[in-house]
Amino acid sequence: MTSTSHGTSLVGADSSSAPAGPVLDITDLVVEHRREKSRELFRAVGGVSLSMQPGDTVGVVGESGSGKTTLAMAATGLGPRTSGKIELLGRDLDTLSKQQLRALRPEVQVVFQDPHGSLDPRQSVRSGFRELRRLQPKRTSWTDDVALLDQVRLGPEMLDRYPHQLSGGQAQRVCIARALLMRPRLIVADEPTSGLDVSVQADVLDLLRESLADSGASMLFISHDLAVVRNLCSHVMVMLHGEVVEAGPTEEVLNAPRHDYTRKLLAAMPGARWREKR
């Protein structure tokens, strides 16, 4: 499937003609960078491979510093990559020009960890939507602003708000709405709830789950929280020190963990002890 990327023209870049192969195919990805002070080479991601089929929701779990975010950024072509091959929606990132990569962006939307940080402080909700509509008039014409806000359970009064007038949960919903507006085939969510109040986290996760069910998009979900991943993801990948220690269908991995680290993570899950005793 993916071999079509060799020498094929990318001019007709609409989603309908895209191959039905993996939405994201990573082979042996390595990301290294120099530590700022010691100047020593640090391997943030060491030889990770991953293949996501359409409709998959893959959870990447691991503690902070395990290379999850670096992986996600490299996978979307936003972050650096030392070696390895990445095929995003069937296109090899190495063969894409800047323009072609930019044309691919609407299909792959990223929801970041810090919702306030990822919104321009001088841009109202409405003008944020407008910017995307101007960028992709056809792709975004399926809904209007009010319906879109309704979809992320926000009222129309939010349209004229600026980021500083939104709560964390509201800001993240706006970010999700912006992602949904583009009708992406892949959503990359980098700890989208870790900056939010616990009471809001569940709402936002529900929202993501519903949106995925509606749109049929795939999702790469970065989290340190196994409970959330179990709830949301069809597949899970456990990372430690930049390497994958275990991967597979979520239930399989979590019910019969093979690696010590996965067991450790499971034991740290809230309610784990209680379940054992029962």
Next chain:
Amino acid sequence: MIRRILIRVAAVLVTLLIAISIAFALGRLSGDPTASILGPMATEGQRADLRAELGLDQPLLLQYFDYLGGIFTGDLGNSLQFYQPNLTMILDRVPFTLQLVGAGMLIAIVIGVPLGVLAATREGSWWDRAASALALLGQSIPVFWLGMMLVLLFAVQWGLLPAGQSGSVQHLVLPALTMSLYPMAHVARLTRATMSDVLREPYIDAARARGLSAGSIVWKHAFKNASLPVLTIVVLQAGTLLSGAVAVEYVYAWPGLGQLALQAIQFRDFPLVQAIVVFGAITFVLLNQLVDLLHALIDPRVR
């Protein structure tokens, strides 16, 4: 809201009062003006007559309140050397200084801002080095020296532009260029610094992830957010220059406020010096208020 406005107005008035009082004190500290007006041959009697005529024989406090009252009724006194109301003379000169400062700031912005942006988006490149060099040179080259060098090259050597005085666009080129260098350096340095901060913000990554073009990320998202400090500096620099473009105006014999201030000081024309200082203070305070107002208009967080 009304309370905030009242507090703001009170603060402005107090600031002005302090500035006006300092101007008054400076006028009294610079020696006896009758000596320079009447010359060394005048008798003590003639001097005493002149002092009485100017009101200098009155108690200091009375002079001060007289002067304050005058300012609030728009009377800035009369010049000792030109025998004209100070205000009229100042207002005659303001258009020239405005021209000079306006043109100078325009050049500073048109070159400084893009250079700063280029330097920030291409850190370590030749653009970046050019911006650093400009910032260093612009803030260390003395204005009068630059002025003389430009005159030497463009007026004396090549005969392309007039060496001084005013009247046409050609006359404006060299003084405006000379005046622009310092603010240009400041603007370029500040633009580079704030832009490179903003470009590291997560919303810039987010904009990239959405597939926005590099141009719209740099100008619509990054520069828009980096522009406030730059705007502040531009307005405040303009304020400083409005009341004191002395060196440039002197080098180019430009008939602006700075030139007038110089003449007033040389002649110990203390009412005129005072009037110019008061005028400068009012301009500066008002421009400061303008900056705050612009902040509120531009930045939704300040509103």
